Amino acid sequence: MARGERETLLAIQRALTDEQFQSLKFLLEERVPLAELLPASRPDLCRLLLQRFPGQALHITADLLRQIDRHDLLRQYQLPGAEDENLNWNGATNSFSKNEDTIGSSKNEDAVGSSKNGSTTVSSAPSRCDDANVVHRVVSSPLAFPGPPRRLTEKELMQIAQKLGKEWQEVGIICLGLERNRLDQIREDNPRHVVLQSFEMLREWRRRQKDDATAPRLRACLAAASLDPELLDLLQSFQKD
Structure with missing residues (x-):
């Protein structure tokens, strides 16, 4: 070898x-x-x-x-498939830079206008509310969400479990409505493996929710808890897939 x-x-x-x-x-x-x-x-x-x-x-x-x-x-370590990872990474970075340039250019063009006599006039810059309305229209577009939310996969549940932390049992009881004795059983079955305990808890929730075990539903359940903001961002990214 x-x-x-x-x-x-x-x-x-x-x-x-x-x-x-x-x-x-x-x-x-x-x-x-x-x-x-x-x-x-x-x-x-x-x-x-x-x-x-x-x-x-x-x-x-x-x-x-x-x-x-x-x-x-x-x-x-340039493992198999790393080329695609690099392309996706670079593509996302370039896309972000282009969007920044486009937004900056659009704002400058909006800020400077021409009057009928050829003189230049300066208009007020768009407010944050205007920007929020633009974002809302993009997110609300039917093209952004072509179909109903899908059921979360085991791979996605594992990614979520990695961000739940040691308070996973509190999340299971308060946010997901699971019984304490079931969570204790999960902990006993996976001793010292916090991530696996969280993962099995999420699998139990998915089993009970069946087709309703989607990213939007789980995000709604967890929104009230004081969790890592990256976790809610991760669920948001799953909604867009």
């Missing part, structure tokens, strides 16, 4: 937090025997990937990193 592949796998494992490392092992449970997977250290997991997926270890790792939202490691 190429030495570069072994070193890359180990460097990636060391770059993960403890919770992300446990999440990676959780996502591998259907591919690797639990008896080998659960006690595995970071070097052990690298060894398992190389043994179980000869020639595909980096591809598997790249897919797992996408699922736990560590796209930065894909780009940093």
Whole structure:
């Protein structure tokens, strides 16, 4: 096996937090025997990937990193598919810059007008309310949301779980209406793995909500709680998919 592949796998494992490392092992449970997977250290997991997926270890790792939202490691170590990640990243940056230029240009053109006699007049700049109305019209456009909200996927639930934190049980009881005894069972089934506990709680909520387990519904449930603003932003991004 190429030495570069072994070193890359180990460097990636060391770059993960403890919770992300446990999440990676959780996502591998259907591919690797639990008896080998659960006690595995970071070097052990690298060894398992190389043994179980000869020639595909980096591809598997790249897919797992996408699922736990560590796209930065894909780009940093140029894993399979990193070219697409770079294109998306650069495209988003360029698009943002162009939009900034366009907005700035539009505001300047609106601020300067010409009278009938050729003299230049300066009008008032658009107010923030005008900008808010423009944003509202764009978001409300039927083109922005071509269909009804879809059900959240397990990959998305995992990304949400990573941002819930240690107060996941309070969220489950107060925001999601789950029973305390069910949450205690989830905690016992996944000892010391806070992210997996949160993930299983969200899966329980999705099971009960069925087709109504959508990003807008979950965002509405969590909006009243004092959670990381990035979590609500993440749910907002799922609504746009």
